[in-house]
Amino acid sequence: MSLPAGAIAVTLPDGAGEILPEEVPVALVYDGVTQAVMMATPADLEDFHLGFALTEGLISDPAEVQGVEVLRQPRGIEVRGWLSAPAGARFIERRRLMAGPVGCGLCGIDSLEQALRPLSRAPAGAAGAGLTPGTAARALDDLRAGQVLKDACRATHAAGFWADGAMVAVREDVGRHNALDKLVGALWRGQVDLAQGAVVMTSRVSVDLVQKAVLAGAACLIAPSAPTALAVEQARAAGLRLIARAGRELAVYG
Template sequence: MKQTEFLIESEATDSAITALKYEDGQLREVEDRVAEEVPVAMIYNGISHAVMLATPDDLADFALGFSLCEGILSSARDLYDMEIVHRVNGIELQMEIASENFLHLKERRRSMAGRTGCGLCGSESLDQAIRIPNRIQAHDIHFDAEAIYLAQRNMQTLQALQGRTGATHACAWVNPEGEVLMVREDVGRHNALDKLIGARARQQQQTAGFVLTSSRASYEMVQKAASADIPMLVAISAPTGLAIRMAQGCGVTLVGFARKQQHVVYSCPERLLHKELA
């Protein structure tokens, strides 16, 4: 048996473990549920391109969303087939893509043994490190700030894996009325957004709306939102400076610290409407 094989808990999203909990001056044995993360390899036309650590569910969404956000595919139509193959040391997402997309991928492909949340691993030069998407096309849509707070309350009840483990992020697609239409979860915030974008593309969902994320807003979160023409990204935590500048340049409304009837707007504030209190 390889050393890594014992680390993989099959294809479960979470598992039960026995642990010791110290509370109120006492130590006792408890059963806890923990989120699982598994190496997931993105394979295009037989060539491995990247390996991500991810929660092993909604993998078809993950494959498509990652491919779209990375610019490997231009649309869902470029993905001809996808097979999920479980190995003893991880999962392979074996994709068959259009020849034109594969040729383009081979031209820009770099040696990437793995990826992390930074989004820059595997780049060979500074010019390759930050990919700037085109400016989004959703110019005329507006949202009421109350939709953010309504969506926050609703999203928490839809985070099943987070409720069991307390260890995952979620990204939700929210309509202008604040209704949560779709949620995807993962141990990685970027993976959760990839899954959400992939799910919308697979279902050909055209509903207007914005993304609410349970995480901070990094550069890569904004880059993914802009690449999917998402007009507004709302995070419950802080954005980075690079994320703000990218949002400004791409025309994405970036909102941070959204919690308990308050938020901060960092870019394109005209898209978010606020009721003035008397």
């Protein structure tokens, strides 16, 4: 049986077989420096490398990342790329100011001020800014239909981009942040305008997902679970349309 990328077959003690998602350490390396090591599904890694750089503010244009290569190591994977000026200079200064190790979620953040940094305004008047809860429900259904890895192993998150009544792209991963970064990388690589549709997630909405969506240029974020209060606060401040669970229904939070 052919398995989707990121899935692996394992044998249980009773001899039965099971399909599980892969999870490996993935080092995201820029200009020879490891910015983060994420536990991730080893698929769409060039998208991951680019999307992470964009949503963490390392770059502002995909052309600023060059020469990306994926290197499999004995105990994980390195994804290496080089930053063009002035992104490279900004990256060096950011690394110099970092006080501690990198972790998951708000990667490379070294102060409380950076964790709640002001966001630029999401694009006003864009197609994604006018989506309704009814439209969001259809988008969530389309995302579920596109989750090939989840169909195989029932244990992954997904992020998709929905525009003009259809799902444009879907990326899956064991981590919800990773799935979003992979999606952003794929869309920016394909020169897709994120303001003209909606980013659709399978997970709850926390503030870091709001920040990543705004930095990627999204106008709308849709999720099937309730958001955190801080996520709502930051989405409203940035003008990001946030549609998520409220009781048993979807509702517009911002």
